[in-house]
Amino acid sequence: MKKIITIAIAAIFTxxxxxxxxxxxxxxxxxxxxxxxxVVYVSPKMFEMVAKITNDSKDKDVQNIKELVxxxxxxxxxxxKKDPMKYYNEAAKKLPINEYEVLLxxxxxxxxxxxxxxxxxxxxxxxxxxxxxxxDFVLMSFVGNxxxxxxxxxxxxxxxxxxxxxDKLKNK
Amino acid sequence: MMNIKxxxxxxxxxxxAETSIEEENTLSVYFNSGNVDPGLDYAKxxxxxxxxxxxxxxxxxxxxxxxxxxxxxxxETTIEEEAIIQQYFAQSTVANSLGQYKQYFxxxxxxxxxxxxxxxSLPSTLKVVHKSGTKSYNFVxxxxxxxxxxxAVGGYWIMNNQAKPIxxxxxxxxxxxxxxxPELALKYTMEALALVSKKYKKGEEQLLEGMKTMxxxxxxx
Numbered sequence: 001m002k003k004i005i006t007i008a009i010a011a012i013f014t015x016x017x018x019x020x021x022x023x024x025x026x027x028x029x030x031x032x033x034x035x036x037x038x039v040v041y042v043s044p045k046m047f048e049m050v051a052k053i054t055n056d057s058k059d060k061d062v063q064n065i066k067e068l069v070x071x072x073x074x075x076x077x078x079x080x081k082k083d084p085m086k087y088y089n090e091a092a093k094k095l096p097i098n099e100y101e102v103l104l105x106x107x108x109x110x111x112x113x114x115x116x117x118x119x120x121x122x123x124x125x126x127x128x129x130x131x132x133x134x135x136d137f138v139l140m141s142f143v144g145n146x147x148x149x150x151x152x153x154x155x156x157x158x159x160x161x162x163x164x165x166x167d168k169l170k171n172k
Numbered sequence: 173m174m175n176i177k178x179x180x181x182x183x184x185x186x187x188x189a190e191t192s193i194e195e196e197n198t199l200s201v202y203f204n205s206g207n208v209d210p211g212l213d214y215a216k217x218x219x220x221x222x223x224x225x226x227x228x229x230x231x232x233x234x235x236x237x238x239x240x241x242x243x244x245x246x247x248e249t250t251i252e253e254e255a256i257i258q259q260y261f262a263q264s265t266v267a268n269s270l271g272q273y274k275q276y277f278x279x280x281x282x283x284x285x286x287x288x289x290x291x292x293s294l295p296s297t298l299k300v301v302h303k304s305g306t307k308s309y310n311f312v313x314x315x316x317x318x319x320x321x322x323x324a325v326g327g328y329w330i331m332n333n334q335a336k337p338i339x340x341x342x343x344x345x346x347x348x349x350x351x352x353x354p355e356l357a358l359k360y361t362m363e364a365l366a367l368v369s370k371k372y373k374k375g376e377e378q379l380l381e382g383m384k385t386m387x388x389x390x391x392x393x
Contacts, residue, residue, distance in 0.1 A: 005321075008325065011325075012324070012328050032348050036347075037347055038347045038349070039347060039349065040349045041348075041350045042351045042357045042360060043350070046352070046357045049357070050358045050361060052354070053355065062358070062362070065361070065365055068365065069361060072361065075360065075361055104371075104372065106371055106378055107378070108374045108378075111371075113374070115372070129367065131367070140364050140368070151368065151369075151372065154369050
């Protein structure tokens with residue numbers, strides 16, 4: 001009888017651990033129901049499979065990002081075209097910015113861009129990209145063991161063709 | 173038979189309050205005799221005591237009670253008034269007009285005194301030793317423990333899974349894409365990285381530009 005009770009109590013407390021959500025997850029899930037938002041979620045499991053594809057692929061662009069994709073464990077994208085600045089400000093307020101390090105702040109043709117990282121040194125656990133402009137609000141969250149040097153190199157390698165793809169995604 | 177004239181004389185004396193008790197008795201006998209001269213009928217009421225034994229005395233209690241009962245059903249009675257009503261209907265007989273309420277009030281009175289007489293007991297031990305010497309678990313206790321356990325676990329589970337319905341809604345939202353195709357996942361990742369690279373590049377450019385301007389400013393100085 002004692003054993004059963006002990007096991008039951010242990011089970012109760014472990015289920016509690018699974019329900020823990022990070023602030024980012026909460027922020028994402030608060031918009032998941034809204035029809036105005038597009039939410040893309042790529043799971044760690046999926047990234048294992050993506051890594052396999054990138055190894056086999058001969059595509060130049062894929063080869064370029066191969067090294068980086070290997071280190072990504074999860075990707076979340078939140079995008080809306082409605083009231084982008086409003087949501088940009090909301091995100092800046094709601095997200096636990098103080099837990100992150102501001103890597104870069106850019107003003108690009110009316111777009112406010114913030115790169116935020118979590119972790120120490122060149123290897124970060126999370127990279128947040130926050131874009132808010134007249135047309136778009138984008139929040140991206142990369143998790144994994146991301147090497148900032150690789151991202152910096154990627155910036156020089158990848159041409160802007162990719163960005164057009166993203167525009168197509170947004171138009172969906 | 174008494175002379176009418178004599179009676180008239182006695183009456184006049186009576187009005188003057190000069191009659192003796194005997195004379196008054198005589199008058200009383202005459203008027204009660206039932207054979208009264210019509211001319212003297214007017215004085216009859218003074219000497220004939222009406223017979224009231226068969227007349228009903230109005231039931232004041234009943235009329236008061238009826239008013240109280242009306243007040244009671246309008247929920248306007250005070251506690252004292254309700255006590256009076258209770259007391260009244262506790263009698264074995266009540267006025268006919270109030271008979272319909274008797275059952276109601278006596279039921280109330282009876283319900284007041286209802287008590288639970290059965291003895292309740294929980295077995296005090298988890299294990300039971302029968303007279304034969306065999307031991308067994310007391311199922312009342314086991315059930316109680318199991319019930320508490322399931323309620324606790326169930327409650328906890330529900331609390332932790334309140335987000336579940338929201339997740340189901342997400343599936344209904346066409347804009348929520350959980351990527352399940354690796355090729356598509358790669359595509360999204362590349363597109364995401366492309367945006368990162370584009371903005372990162374812009375940031376670096378701005379940084380360089382800023383440094384250039386500062387350098388020029390320094391040169392001017």
